Amino acid sequence: MSPNDRLFMHGWAYNGPVLKPKVLWASDQKPRKDHSAPDWLTATEYEDVDKVAAAKVRQLAQLMRLSRHTCVYSGAGISASAVGQVSRSPTSSNDRCPFPWAQTPHLWLVLHTALSD
Numbered sequence: 535m536s537p538n539d540r541l542f543m544h545g546w547a548y549n550g551p552v553l554k555p556k557v558l559w560a561s562d563q564k565p566r567k568d569h570s571a572p573d574w575l576t577a578t579e580y581e582d583v584d585k586v587a588a589a590k591v592r593q594l595a596q597l598m599r600l601s602r603h604t605c606v607y608s609g610a611g612i613s614a615s616a617v618g619q620v621s622r623s624p625t626s627s628n629d630r631c632p633f634p635w636a637q638t639p640h641l642w643l644v645l646h647t648a649l650s651d
Contacts, residue, residue: 550585
């Protein structure tokens, strides 16, 4: 999907209101200095507006109710807020990590799964 696509910030399957997210922090720099990234990708942080967030939660809940066995692959973002991410964000810091074991780079990758019957 192209960054110019109207569903780029929401995903192919999203069927709620298509509104732009709020910019929480704007940046013209790459997200991390130790990884390459396409030119359009910056460290800017976004948050869905309330109508969009509510629609996404409703859609996810509907999908979860239909599923008999669910595996959630969340990506790194869900653990980053818990262990302190290494992005360029002014809100990111290893100093606030409450888990000493998570300071070790090889343990930063956390697999999150959820199973439902």
